[in-house]
Amino acid sequence: MGIRNRKAYLDADHQFTVVEEEVPTPKPNEVLVRIKANGICGSDIHFYLEGRLGNFIVEQPYVPGHESSGVIEAVGSEVKGLTIGDHVVIEPGIPCGGCGYCKSGRYNLCPDVVFLSAPPVNGTFCDYMTIRHDMVFRIPTTLSFEEAALVEPVAVGIHAVNRARFNLGATAIIIGAGPIGLLTAQAFKAAGGGKAICVDFNESRLELAKKLGIDGVARPMDESLEGAADVVFETAGAKTATSSTFKYCRPGGCVVQVGWPGGNIVDMDIATFLEKELDYVAVNRYANAFPVAIQWICEGKINVKDLITIYYSLDQIGQAFAYTSQHPNEVVKTVVVNA
Structure with a gap:
């Protein structure tokens, strides 16, 4: 045979x-x-x-x-x-x-x-x-x-960070503590980001975020998060999560859409988007991210x-x-x- x-x-x-x-x-x-x-x-x-x-x-x-x-x-x-x-x-x-x-x-x-x-x-x-x-x-x-x-999902997180606009030491909110959210949070810190906060309803995933070295965790209804981030990564792929991104961002900040909301059409608060003069960028898989993903995993920067x-x-x-x-x-x- x-x-x-x-x-x-x-x-x-x-x-x-x-x-x-x-x-x-x-x-x-x-x-x-x-x-x-x-x-x-x-x-x-x-x-x-x-x-x-x-x-x-x-x-x-x-x-x-x-x-x-x-x-x-x-x-x-x-x-x-x-x-x-x-x-x-x-x-x-x-x-x-x-x-x-x-x-x-x-x-x-x-x-x-x-x-x-x-x-x-x-x-x-x-x-x-x-x-x-x-x-x-x-x-x-x-x-x-x-x-x-x-390595492949890590590449998604790295590409999301590459698409974002932020200064070294910036604060990020990552909506969704699934695999892509947890990897994006780690990639953000590896790339020079400062405080990273994961937002999710799932307590066990928030506990995992802490174990991975993420600085803070929170539930979506936490009002203290409003206007708290220089950059917001939406990784949950949910309509409600996507529609909430603008409120988490500081004026002049950046929102990165990583998740794909079901149904494709989402109601957004454009007034907040305009008043804060936000950048809103999309992520389509990745490009040129695999070598860095391999390196950061091997160096222990991403667990x-x-x-x-x-x-x-x-x-x-x-x-x-x-x-x-x-x-x-x-x-x-x-x-x-x-x-």
Whole structure:
């Protein structure tokens, strides 16, 4: 029997089927990666529970997953700088590389970007996959594959901080203490920010924020937060959270929209926005953030290990998604390991 390449397909009926397929062969500009670990993203859970996220719809079985780490097993004939045995992470948004956005460094806005795990594009819940060599980043062998699987969400937090406008030592309010909120708060401090305050209803996540070194925690109804921040990061992806961002900001401050509110349309207090002369910027995944994410994790500036709540094997992927979706208040991050 040959080498197994298990692939976990999610269908429109919210069911997983693990099948074995051929191990792919890399093209001249690709590498073959043996996947070792994957994080389950909130977007994966949306597809699992609702069958869609935004304009992406599960119409036929596809492989989710885009928070991945692994080992290079083969390299294409044109690949340089990467070798068999390298420990790596995969950046899942694959741009064309030749358009104006790509050439200007904002390749996340490439109109032809292909994002792994956005239906019908298959993602990383498998044993082996090929990927263009420039979307693979080496990691130290001292970094565990489980922690490395969180490089991708760390990149979101770093890109959010890069999009923000603030001075060194500034105060930030981070709305939402889920994985992206907790990572954004740490990235803000690593980038020279001062006091970071996480706002959430979930007490256990606020306790985790304290453990991670976040300076303050609060509930959304805390009136002392009004006008308290130089920069506000909305990471909860809720309409009420988004509509509250302007009130938390000081005049002349900056609001960074990281979360994606359901329904897309949100009522906003534009009068407050205008009176305070605020900047309001958006975050679309990330660009040029993976190297910094790897560095800051390895240097201990960003703690990802304590975000991992539970582990499953790839053969248990149905259980992993069921448990994660059924315990949203207890689970911060689930990691699926390819045993």
